[in-house]
Amino acid sequence: MDTQITFIGAGNMASAIIGGLTQSGTAADSITATAPDRDQLADIGARLGIRTTADNAAAAATADVLVLAVKPQLMREVCQGLAESVQQARPLIISIAAGLDATTIDGWLGGGNALVRCMPNTPSLVGQGASGLYANDRVSNAQRDTATRLMQAVGLVEWVDDESLLDAVTAVSGSAPAYFFLMFEAMEDAGVRLGLPADTARRLAIQTALGAATMAGQSEHDPATLKQNVMSPGGTTERAIATLEDANLRRAMDDAIQACAERARQMAAELSGER
Ligand SMILES: NC(=O)C1=CN([C@@H]2O[C@H](COP(=O)(O)OP(=O)(O)OC[C@H]3O[C@@H](n4cnc5c(N)ncnc54)[C@H](OP(=O)(O)O)[C@@H]3O)[C@@H](O)[C@H]2O)C=CC1
């Protein structure tokens, strides 16, 4: 029988991963998702063909892999409701919650669990996700492979040995699709100011990002060299890049990424106090 995967929570991130999994060949009937809202469940069930239920404990009882995908603020209550099933079935737990540390979640689940913390991102929906993973010391090599296979089905997987680095992963990839979406908004607005139709400006900006990302991923050159290759001396790009450097884009990006990681640490401190 296929590995049974249960998602507790069927929101943005869970549906992005589930959508990516079903598109990459995972059998829909091996996936179950739970949520309190039956309309939301009916929608995701109809869209993705997966099993759905509002009964968290029952869904956990039959899981080989249990993905915790609720908001961090709800995690304590949800885990405590799952503890009995988890203690009996002993699935591999994968938490995708920002901030919350493995020991806290394991404690809420009654302790002694093999637990992987994963920080994914929403491009998982189109098979272009990027996830950072950390395993606690109860996770076997076979379970590590299971977690790798699961998340590799929806994109890039990078393991970290130090759990605190997941806050950096959150800042550099988990939250980062939003940084690029902000950039697309800004580029579209600027293109419109120059007279382009909005949809043309949007398509050009998005395709350029896709092209630049694909090129940077495949090239033997680093991003600084690729950037230099676009900049003809005295030309247009040089002027644009100088403007961005003068506006201190690097500093703004560094501030944003440090603030994001700091917020993840803050959330962990706030929420683990409830242990
Ligand atoms: N969004 C993102 O880009 C990323 C999110 N994450 C993490 O993923 C987790 C989920 O975030 P996101 O998907 O954005 O949040 P959403 O609010 O979109 O999804 C949360 C889901 O949990 C459901 N839910 C609420 N209460 C319960 C309950 N008691 N039992 C079962 N399900 C419940 C919600 O249902 P309802 O809508 O009815 O309340 C909803 O389906 C968070 O911990 C976040 O830190 C990690 C990486 C990226």
Ligand SMILES: O=C(O)[C@@H]1CCC=N1
């Ligand atoms: O904004 C958040 O808290 C979540 C975690 C990473 C992306 N979204």
